[in-house]
Amino acid sequence: MSQSSKNISTVAPDLRSRIGNVEFKNPVLVASGTFGYGAEAKDYCDIEQLGGIVTKSVSWKPRVGNHPHRIVETPSGMLNSIGLANVGVHTFVKEKLPYLAKFDTKIIANIAASSMEEYRDVLELIEQNAVENLAGYEINVSCPNVKDGGLSFGTSVERTEELTALLRQSTDRLLIIKLTPNVTSVAPFAQACERAGADAISLINTVVGMAVDIYNREPRLSTVTGGVSGPAVKPIALAKVYDARKASAIPIIGIGGIITAEDAVEFLIVGSSVIQVGTANFVHPDAGVRVAKGLEEFLRAQGIAHVTELVNSLKVRAELKAAGW
Ligand SMILES: Cc1cc2nc3c(=O)[nH]c(=O)nc-3n(C[C@H](O)[C@H](O)[C@H](O)COP(=O)(O)O)c2cc1C
Structure with a gap:
């Protein structure tokens, strides 16, 4: 341990993290679709200890989502095909946002839509009803579980850029x-978002997957395929974050299989400024708070004063970089 780290080890580490002009009290947010609209988890989780909440994707009209079965457990993860079930933006601004305004944490509203105009209309309605702690919007162009929207934007660099602008x-x-991770490389998407003026990109959404009932030989999900999440996808997510980091300077929010503080640290080192905890919330609804506390302990134990020191600190040998790795 260096002399300077000895000096700081008794002082509480600084977990404050920043994207654009927004400061988060720590870099741990909860991921869209895994924490409802906050109220669902409030009895089990001290929401104010989270850096922020990303709300369930909201569309213009309410959606009931896909038929059951919509969830299958998989080794080290889960497969879902919820299909963007949500209350619709009018109920969101009337009931959900005012509820979330009570908490001292940042709110990011996640939006899903099937046309450019719908994305814009949903965003503008939320903007007109914004509450003080609404930090911004996460635009879901990456849901693999619906036919009309999501991936039809998120797998086209041109449409992603046009929508962002x-x-x-x-x-x-x-x-x-x-x-989405369901493309060969996220690099051109990261660059397109940066060009069009996005403040950040978040990745990954779920990875397309499938499960089969071997007795009746039917797919186990009503939509045949769905999205895999949880620890199984973490290595994929880290590689996608690294791919985006190498290609652009845009701030990154890392997501995918984060269960522990050590998982979060990997994402920060690879280049994420903040991270989101998703599937882990279904095991422990306070998983995000556990990760934030664990992160503080990690920093203290390592003598690291500011969490930002970890961000983008991956050491890759020069010859490997030169060879394109
Ligand atoms: C049940 C479930 C529902 C989800 N719903 C949404 C959603 O509405 N919008 C969205 O952008 N991502 C949604 N996601 C994706 C997560 O936010 C996250 O990107 C993904 O699960 C990877 O993170 P994880 O492995 O930590 O869960 C959902 C994931 C799960 C498991």
């Missing part, structure tokens, strides 16, 4: 584009 005109709050 359009939405940029409607808000000065954080504009975060949530990318």
Whole structure:
């Protein structure tokens, strides 16, 4: 341990993290679709200890989502095909946002839609009803479980760029584009978001997957395929974050299989400024708080004064970098 780290080890580490002009009290957010709209988890989780909450994807009209079965457990993860079930943006601004305004933490509203105009209209309605702790928007262009939207944007660099530029005109709050791992490389998508004025990208959404009932020989999900999440996807997510980090300077929100503080540290080192905890919330609804506390302990034990020292600190040998790794 260095002399300077000995000096700081008794002082509480600084977990404050920043994207654009927004400061989060720590870099641990909860991921869209895994924490409802906050109320669902409030009895089990001290929400104010989270850096922020990303709300369930909201669309213009309410959606009931896909037929059951919509969830299958998989080794080290889960497969879901919820299909963007949500209350619709009018109920969101009338009931859900005012409830979330009570908490001393940042709120990011996640939006899903099937056309450019719908994304814009949902964002603008939320903007007109914004509450003080609304930090910004996460734009879901990466849901693999619906036919009409999501991935049809998120697998086209041109449409991702066009949508980002359009939405940029409607808000000065954080504009975060949530990318899919279901493409060969996320690099051109990261660059497109940066060009079009996004404040950050978040990745990954779920990885397309499938499960089969071997007795009746039917798919186990009503939609045949769904999205895999949880620890099984963490190595994929880390590689995608690294791919985006090498290709652009845009801030990254790392997501995918984060269960422990050590998982979060990996994402920070690879280049994420903040991270999101998703599937782990279904095991422990306070998983995000556990990760934030664990992160503080890790920093203290390692004599690291500011969590930001970890961000983008991956050591890759020069010859490997030169060879494109
Ligand atoms: C049941 C379930 C529902 C989800 N719903 C949404 C959603 O509505 N919008 C969205 O952008 N991502 C949604 N996701 C994706 C997560 O936010 C996250 O990107 C993904 O699960 C990877 O993180 P994890 O491995 O920590 O869960 C959902 C994931 C799960 C498991």
